[in-house]
């Protein structure tokens with residue numbers, strides 16, 4: 001860090017995004033205040049315990065040991081900050097963006113805004129949020145002007161939980177500001193945390209870039225999901241089709257089908273975009289609508305396939321014991337938010353199935369009532385009428401499942417045995 005680099009950094013929101021940023025900022029030499037309104041999270045951090053897959057308890061203990069990491073829920077600890085990063089949730093409420101968390105976090109930091117400080121929004125949101133929601137609230141309370149007196153910018157997070165290759169440091173980070181000085185300040189700060197910053201002119205462009213990234217993924221997953229459903233009816237192996245197409249070294253990017261999309265990003269972010277287009281232009285963003293339609297339908301489709309599979313063995317879903325492999329929304333993560341596996345579980349439970357599930361990563365208090373978490377053992381697999389692979393965690397005993405292939409519905413193409421019923 002350079003001599004005149006800002007020293008006190010406050011990160012509002014210590015979740016999947018904010019906590020890794022806090023850890024990295026401590027590592028880079030900053031004094032870091034990890035502020036969160038959830039007291040239980042703050043208590044866990046204070047006692048050196050993690051609640052995020054990608055951050056180990058040892059990382060938190062090390063950060064605390066430097067004396068430069070202060071987890072807190074007391075807004076007074078935000079005083080005299082040099083850089084504030086807002087990493088709070090941006091969910092949907094009744095299908096519309098819910099910016100209340102951003103508003104509250106902005107109001108929390110506003111009293112401490114002073115000349116020369118820098119406020120950076122990291123939460124994913126629709127274009128215009130930084131300048132229309134964050135800036136006016138900061139200016140009103142501080143009686144200072146964004147750009148002229150203090151800096152404001154937007155820098156979307158690209159963290160990919162569970163990714164062994166790309167972490168915060170080696171993933172290029174988009175930075176933007178309300179003016180050139182703000183852009184420079186945001187780029188300067190994140191330049192200490194990541195290998196590459198990507199300056200973008202304008203906060204709206206940076207906000208939309210993040211939505212484009214996730215909408216691109218959402219639409220392409222919908223494309224292969226729809227293809228998978230048609231391929232099944234046509235008697236064509238969709239996985240071979242995709243692998244064959246992916247041998248093209250240019251102009252094709254591989255996406256794979258699955259039981260639907262989950263997490264905090266794909267089921268939500270594209271709807272921020274379509275909501276804004278509808279509100280501002282009065283038109284539908286058709287690609288997003290279609291992608292939502294297809295991806296939202298996938299849990300139902302999996303249940304239809306499960307029903308057909310049991311039917312072949314002259315069994316009904318009602319009364320069957322179904323073993324679900326994986327409840328998290330993606331492999332090697334314990335994150336069950338918006339998980340399509342949970343949607344499948346709810347639908348099967350409604351139809352009268354008795355559900356057991358193997359997922360060593362998901363916290364027990366995130367497991368819906370009525371699902372018993374079990375180990376992946378010979379007895380469990382043999383005792384199930386049907387096994388459905390929903391999440392392909394590395395830690396699962398895949399060889400054991402191969403041995404029982406004739407009763408497995410695999411939505412992730414994880415098993416090789418030809419007797420497996422693949423999506």
Ligand SMILES: NC(=O)c1ccc[n+]([C@@H]2O[C@H](COP(=O)([O-])OP(=O)(O)OC[C@H]3O[C@@H](n4cnc5c(N)ncnc54)[C@H](O)[C@@H]3O)[C@@H](O)[C@H]2O)c1
Pocket residue numbers: 012013014015016017018035036037038041087088089090101104105108122123124125157158159160161264265
């Ligand atoms: N999880 C991901 O993989 C990911 C990736 C890229 C971007 N994002 C985006 O980053 C943002 C944060 O997502 P997340 O996954 O970290 O959410 P999260 O729920 O894991 O964490 C958000 C944290 O903010 C806290 N919080 C809420 N209101 C607050 C306030 N007023 N002040 C301080 N803390 C407050 C919550 O208690 C929670 O701990 C969202 O906009 C999300 O879309 C998430």
